[in-house]
């Protein structure tokens with residue numbers, strides 16, 4: 001804890017956009033089970049994320065086909081609003097050079113947590129502090145299906161803040177890494193899901209990231225691409241970025257990450273070294 005509070009002022013100093021009054025460490029995040037030295041890259045402090053779903057079924061209607069049919073016949077809508085409490089009081093700290101795997105069953109809150117760290121979902125309560133710009137690379141990362149791979153590479157690189165000269169310099173490497181070959185001249189709508197995922201990863205990883213969040217993007221790649229992308233994640237770690245990786249493929253997590261967070265029903269069930277956490281998860 002002493003280590004954490006000593007380091008927080010550095011985060012505040014680097015991030016003037018966060019008003020100092022909003023930098024809360026109360027309730028303080030739990031110290032990492034594997035304390036590291038250096039500046040924290042991400043501090044997640046008692047984070048709660050709640051989705052509001054309008055038109056959801058009420059409790060009494062649960063699984064009741066007759067009611068559903070009746071509503072259809074009467075053309076009645078569903079005025080109810082339901083809340084889905086997807087992340088429930090998650091706290092942890094990550095450091096430069098961390099590659100953190102996030103595992104858990106379907107619906108345990110993994111993607112929601114990544115989106116919250118990326119700043120795409122507002123916390124219901126609690127807070128996320130990041131040192132540097134987080135970039136989310138998901139299976140649905142925003143590339144344009146109707147444009148060619150070539151156009152998407154150029155636009156994607158610009159969107160990440162590269163200059164025209166940097167795009168020119170990195171272009172061939174991105175195409176090589178993605179392995180899509182001559183398909184780079186075709187619209188992305190003609191790509192298989194694996195080709196699309198490879199191109200997204202190739203574009204996103206062409207730039208050094210302070211915090212890179214990868215949501216299952218490696219799931220559709222073949223074995224060779226998985227090996228290349230794992231190597232690239234290792235390289236990013238060496239360059240002292242922080243990588244978060246959501247994957248159902250536990251081998252990828254074990255081979256790539258130095259730490260694993262196991263989410264269960266929106267809460268951290270375990271946070272530690274990959275061997276220990278994966279053994280408990282598989283038990």
Ligand SMILES: Nc1ncnc2c1ncn2[C@@H]1O[C@H](COP(=O)(O)OP(=O)(O)OP(=O)(O)O)[C@@H](O)[C@H]1O
Pocket residue numbers: 051052053084085086104105106107108109110111112113
């Ligand atoms: N846009 C949304 N609106 C309402 N509820 C949502 C939304 N997105 C996710 N949820 C709910 O939040 C909970 C956590 O979902 P999330 O997608 O974060 O889980 P996950 O662990 O990534 O799941 P998976 O492994 O299946 O991808 C689930 O109950 C899900 O139904």
